[in-house]
Amino acid sequence: MQNDPTESTVRATICPELVSLAAAIAGGEFGRAKAWYGAHVAIIKKAPALEQPELDLAPGVIRRATHRLVVTPHVHELSWLYYKVCHIFYDCKVMNYSNKYEVFGRLGNAAEWCMQQLPDVSAQWLLLVALREAFAMYEELVTGQFGVMLITVNNRIDDDFRDDARPSGQDLMTKTREFYQTFNIQCP
Secondary structure: OOOOHHHHHHHHOOOHHHHHHHHHHHOOOOOOOOOOEEOOEEEEOOOOOOOOOEEEEOOEEEEOOOOEEEEOOOHHHHHHHHHHHHHHHHHOOOOOOOOHHHHHHHHHHHHHHHHHHOOOOOHHHHHHHHHHHHHHHHHHHHHOOOOOOOOOOOOOOHHHHOOOOOOOHHHHHHHHHHHHHOOOOOOO
16 A cells, blocks of 8 residues: 555655754743844844834844834743754755745744733743744745745735734634644643
């Protein structure tokens, strides 16, 4: 009996490094890193005043019009995840100069969505939800389904224009648990 081609395709789209990272995070093992500032994304603790168009942060100036701001009390933990995903995606050769803005923008969108739905979310759950988006992006990248805008205005990305229904509230936690259970990873 031949293998089901869809099963082998699914296996090819799974990144073992992401699975290992998810297992570690679900087990409470995650780190902290300096605040992420790259690919037009800045992870910050407090949103600047609306009348303040720029923030002078090392290593440069962040401008509202050109940077996606991810505001979270879990700056250092989310930044740690960004650095991990960055290394994994570059090592697996799925990320490059033209798609990195979409990759990091989508991670930011996932984190923002999580914090909107679960305002008191723990760092661990924030990382698990954002990492779930990394799994989706990895699959899209290796199958050629990843959407990227080649020309953009005001730091908009393809994900900003998607009409995908995202789970809300407690359903977000349920869907995240169910996703990781497919890898035999138990979430808290």
